[in-house]
Amino acid sequence: MRWGVVVFPGSNDDARALTVAERILGDEAVALWHKDRDLRGADCVILPGGFSYGDYLRCGAMARFSPIMEAVERHAAAGGLVLGFCNGFQILCEAGLLPGALVRNRSLSFICDLVTVRVETTDTFFTRGCSPGAVLTLPVKHGEGCYVADEATLASLEREHRIVFRYVDAAGRVVPEANPNGALANVAGVCNEGRNVIGLMPHPEHAVERLTGSEDGLRLFQSVQAWIRGGAELQVAPGA
């Protein structure tokens, strides 16, 4: 499959996402320059972590106006797969592709640490390879990762099983001590109504090798691979 990684000015984890796609997953990967308007045939688009445009305004507020975002929005509207990690999640919320917003951590400090998140739904292209309720160890590193949404939005997210990840303790319990940033209902990641756009604050691309701390992110990427390959098989099947 082919991954597309958007490079905004100030993106930092773009290189990492490309490396994971190519070296670890063994797929094709293309960098998508923010001034371009073409996704170059990417099956799944990643909006990477970083500080797009310095994030001197609200995080992600500038990046959503980049030319490439028009193409990302069209891709998403057509059911194409989009993933946003950290700053990418912030951008997806600013662009209205995901509900809610990410505001400053309750501690008012940047936090870099390993957290445990629980897979709340396996009914997405990103989590279908996980068992329901699986607890993953993933790193977070952000200053503005506190997820907020109005009550009605949060209620519909709950009702429609669109909360994809929640911060939990090692035993898998949703407790305040496990919440690194004060996110409402311990929300770590959500998806859109079509379930083809997912954003999360943790960094699965930094959890794919034992040497650097955790391999738990690997199965998330493998889910996407299986989804795309499965889709290709389905298309081939009728003519075969």
Add this chain to the structure above:
Amino acid sequence: MRPAVTAEVADEHGLTREEYAKIEQLLGRAPTFEELGIFAVMWSEHCSYKSSRAYLRQLPTTGPQVLQGPGENAGAVDIGEGLAAVFKIESHNHPSFIEPFQGAATGVGGILRDIFTMGARPIANLNSLRFGSLDHPRTPFLVKGVVAGIGHYGNCIGVPTVGGDVYFDAGYDHNILVNAFTLGIAPADRLFRARAEGPGNPVVYVGARTGRDGIHGASLLASAALDATSGEKRPAVQVGDPFTEKLLLEACLTLMQTDHLVAIQDMGAAGLTSSSLEMAGRGGLGMVLDLGAVPLREEGMTPYEILLSESQERMLLVVKAGHEAAVQEVFARWDLEAAVIGRLTDDGVFRARWHGEEVCALPVAALTGSAPVYRRPAEEPARLEEQQRFDPRDVREPADYTHALITLLESPNLCSREWVYRQYDQLVGGNTVARPGADAAVIRIEGTRRGLALTVDCNSRYCRLDPYLGAVLAVVEAARNLVAVGAQPLAVSDCLNYGNPEKPDVMWEFQQGVHGIRDACVALGTPVISGNVSFYNETEGRNIPPTPTIAMVGLLDDVERHLTPWWKAEGDVVVLFGRTREELGASEYLAAIHGLVRGAPPWIDLEAEKRLHRLCLVAAQERLVRSLHDVGEGGLAVALAECSLGGPGLGAHVDLEQGMRLDALLFGESQSRMLASLRRRHLGRLRDLARREDVPLTVLGEVRGRNLVVGDVIDLPLDPARERWRRALERRLGGERYT
């Protein structure tokens, strides 16, 4: 109208009367106002090293691994596979004391530029911080500001902060230290240097526009003592913009893959002036600049301000004639300006023009080659002999050793630094193998099996009580920390933070410090390849303790074989390498438990230290040991606790053979010791190796349970101890944490 230049104006610029007379003599006339400003910064202590240069020549700077020694933007060593590790440490002390957030942030920004100027992509940052006592009312404000500033810059530009050290000591109450270190990786055959070549080649200005910030930062801020009015110098502190620097970094590294570039230098201290003069000086050339072509942030700036501004995120390039448009295209992709502001000449004169008028015409050699060199008087302070005197019999042993250990683990200098490093992105780049909290950070070199280990060390209490031995021990501890993670030490960058060099006792401390670094680096085979001197760390007559910060980098051939300090499995044997002597002088124990800063630092035998390193590296290579940890401040008991508190959180049961005071045995800081844990079946082989290297090996006990038990004197339950150790700093800072 431009002010007239008089001796009084020269005084205000921080030049001495003798220096001013030398300027008049070199020029054969009085300098213009702009020229005076240029001399003031170029001959400042910060830029000219006039008080330190004679001593720095004594440091070892060569070796088979050295690709670039001191004298460039940063040093470089060969790490195999056609790659070079490029690194340097630098101070940003006074700005950080006056404005902690921006001072620390721009310190990080400045050292990052030094590294990518060499053609290296920065892959890791460290920082070494010294604050006053936690009881001083301003300390929490300074700590929070500095840590947030470092995090802001490093996190935003996307370079992981993987380690560092933090100490609290009342000696820094009025002058904190912020030393920032960056390491980058470059192709060994494509290091860029700041040496101008080819008269006629254009000089190109890239990056942020020039504003009025930071004027005379190098001369009036960095090269003078602080006083009660120092807050008024806040305008001399620069303001950082990590986003622009990220663009500049990417654009410069792209340009370096082309053949357009001749030379490159960042505009750091003394801005446009020093970058121009240093490039021209190294190439033996002249330069003519049109100051009207410099991109400006604000209107009405004078040529004097343009020449001396220390606005951040700017670079000066010399490119090949005819390649200007291609260079501008590279920067335009990143939305950055690239303005041609001058060209190289062959007359050896630095000329600056402003609307057709020549405001400056200085022979480059006069500025760079004829800078004053001082051999200032040095004299051992009388206080030292008295302070080194220490009789352990004057100190009562603790009644409860478990309590004493807890007290040490919660003390400002031994408690966990988690509150600090949680605020730094330690992971960006995806190659961080050992994060902060271990003896040294370990970074994988992308695309290879190799790894680099990095550490920064200095015990300023040792240096205060013995400036020579303290400097030796700073080097030795750095090397031992690298060895503890399984890395072969390669080279050093030093940041020499001292007080006012015009005071003979400070000059003596500096001299002793350089000698100590020299002797230890020669013995360990780790040359000094870059560094920085920071003098005038003095406020109202009070000088800081001598602080020669040592940053050291080591190489792991196989990064998978790196070691961490923590116990790995129940039943593993715990052993101690090295010999414990009855040494309590200068210890953290005396300071934290008894409030005493006294005695002589621990004794060191550099040959024994080298044997310990060989033993540990072979044990790591052969995978005989599963953990290694340096026994440092707080002694054996604290080291055992550290092995237990981190990682899987396993306890240990150990017995110590007495034969000396129990507090010296448990908390003394004898050098050349290391704790290891290993599978019992490897013990025989390890004993053979230790015998061969003549390193004493003592079996202390084994990894077991959830308590640290030492004979019948310590029984420490780990879970509550860990909470207290982890939260101590945050609690003392009065900060609240959400989780």
